[in-house]
């Protein structure tokens with residue numbers, strides 16, 4: 001799971017330097033696009049696109065709906081990088097690799113991470129197509145020692161024992177809520193707890209009931225490791241789930257979920273999600289790190 005050689009600071013530095021040598025403006029905001037939600041990246045102005053396969057040390061995307069491209073450009077005048085496709089543990093990647101892009105972004109000067117995902121609803125009042133602003137998460141693999149911070153701690157990234165009580169930035173959350181009201185989406189927006197499971201199977205009924213009892217409002221197979229690593233290295237984090245399906249908590253009258261239906265709902269609702277993220281980016285104050293620090 002953990003490889004000292006491959007997860008070291010110098011690898012992230014090499015990738016960051018490779019990108020920084022090529023991008024016109026280093027980013028101050030990073031956006032990770034969830035399943036089927038990559039269209040946001042197409043709205044960046046003055047884009048520069050890199051296929052993951054070109055980038056040193058980067059994994060490649062293997063999941064439909066994750067194009068496998070890094071797009072640099074500006075959104076609302078802010079210098080951004082968008083991951084059109086993320087990495088998941090179920091693809092066979094170790095957690096340090098799943099989260100490597102976040103550390104690379106940190107070394108490029110990113111201060112704010114916006115994470116989106118497709119998720120199933122466990123909360124009775126959420127409907128398919130709703131949005132959930134992530135207030136907190138339950139990192140199920142993390143609780144069982146599958147945590148991206150396991151291994152020798154490199155203090156250049158962050159402390160050995162980071163606190164996670166305020167991982168999802170309260171100011172970004174309240175600003176996002178205001179925006180959804182302004183855009184007329186208040187009725188379909190919730191704030192709740194995202195639970196990450198390893199996947200790739202969707203939940204059994206008993207598992208879904210168990211996760212609900214634990215306090216989870218939505219469940220997916222990503223996001224928590226990225227948020228943990230971003231918080232560890234001092235970034236502000238905002239998380240947004242698109243509810244693509246209801247998770248069955250009974251044995252009758254439920255429709256089975258599959259990845260195609262997840263992608264269909266993402267396509268249907270991606271404009272709403274894009275509008276919210278775009279408006280949120282407009283409110284974020286951050287400075288482009290133009291000097292070559294920290295390397």
Ligand SMILES: O=P(O)(O)O[C@H]1O[C@H](CO)[C@@H](O)[C@H]1O
Pocket residue numbers: 033034035063086088116117118119199220221222223258259262
């Ligand atoms: O979390 P994202 O990448 O949005 O993808 C979600 O959608 C896929 C299942 O359809 C899983 O990968 C789940 O995590």
Ligand SMILES: Nc1nc2[nH]cnc2c(=O)[nH]1
Pocket residue numbers: 118119120121197199201202203219220221244245246247257262
């Ligand atoms: N684990 C999990 N991931 C999802 N991603 C989208 N929907 C779901 C779901 O119902 N369960």
